[in-house]
Amino acid sequence: MNDLPTRPELTALLSGQFDALTDLVTGLDENQWRTPSPLPGWTIFDVIGHIIGTESLLLGEKPPARDAQTPDIDVKTLPHVRNDIGAMNEIWLQRLRSRTGAELLRMYHEVIDRRRKALAAMDDQAWLAPSQSPVGEVPYARFMRVRLFDCWMHELDIADALGERVDEGGTRGAAAFTEFAQSLPRVVAKRGKAPAGSLITFELSGPLARTLHIEVGDRARYVDTPGGDSTVTVALDSGLLVRLGGGRVDPEAVLDRITFRGDAELGRQIVRNLAFTI
Structure with missing residues (x-):
């Protein structure tokens, strides 16, 4: 990564x-x-x-x-x-x-x-x-x-x-x-307060489609192959994730563009606290 x-x-x-x-x-x-x-x-x-x-x-x-x-x-x-x-x-x-x-x-x-x-x-x-x-x-x-x-x-x-629309991929x-993704594990654990032992999955669609698994332990980190089921899977467009992380959009205004599977309450808590850039 x-x-x-x-x-x-x-x-x-x-x-x-x-x-x-x-x-x-x-x-x-x-x-x-x-x-x-x-x-x-x-x-x-x-x-x-x-x-x-x-x-x-x-x-x-x-x-x-x-x-x-x-x-x-x-x-x-x-x-x-x-x-x-x-x-x-x-x-x-x-x-x-x-x-x-x-x-x-x-x-x-x-x-x-x-x-x-x-x-x-x-x-x-x-x-x-x-x-x-x-x-x-x-x-x-x-x-x-x-x-x-x-x-x-x-x-x-x-x-x-x-x-205007620009190419966000490539x-x-x-x-x-x-x-951008370097900060996500820390943000999920510290700001989103994902509990120890949880596995948070971001399932991204759009120009930068990919799946990111974040395992929260003593510290949060990415894992390529999760050891169990995700506590919550947050499915959204890659551009929306970046704009949330950048504090460019109000999370409450875009929750209907995000799908949560598993612990939806935790997923919404994480999404509401994604903004971290200066």
Whole structure:
């Protein structure tokens, strides 16, 4: 479950993900850029601005200076800012929101071009070096899979905001989903409070169809071959699972799109507590 793509494979997937985001926002008018996204407080403009900010930070750059005409806001007081990473994201957005969508897209192209060159220039030592990331200190390679997942999720955010459909499967979607799935056992046990001795099965349909078995013991873990019957099987579309894990949808509003077999009460409890991303 945790096998990483090779460096050439992962950098190619990231590059393809950057292109997929470009395809979604190219040609938007100014009103469309300001369309609310599924993320509280963020528009489509803000989603792309966030990616610019993160990739700029990875290039060692600081947020641009605040425009004198822009109010100086304490970003930590905003209701959707819950931690230091969220605060840094919001600082970048406060500094970028005065730009037009066209200006932001040009900035995105420029930053992404430099990031592609920086990734291509990395050697194996740098690729495997310990790096601070949203999931703790991990090899830089793992951090880049986190980046792939983050950008892939934001592709879905933008598509959902625009009412567009995108391909959520394929090699890129599978690699992003693998990063997402790393957190599911912990979320099921800690947030969903699945009891020790239970076996939770996610039966996914859709573009990333697969079956995931999570055994809860001293710690929750994936098992390929369960030793017994599932305590509950939660059957749903892979895209819905990702959006629940990302806190993009209200669980109560989508329970009718999910089938529970076995302990349905436990299944609903888990589904109501799946949101875990920053």
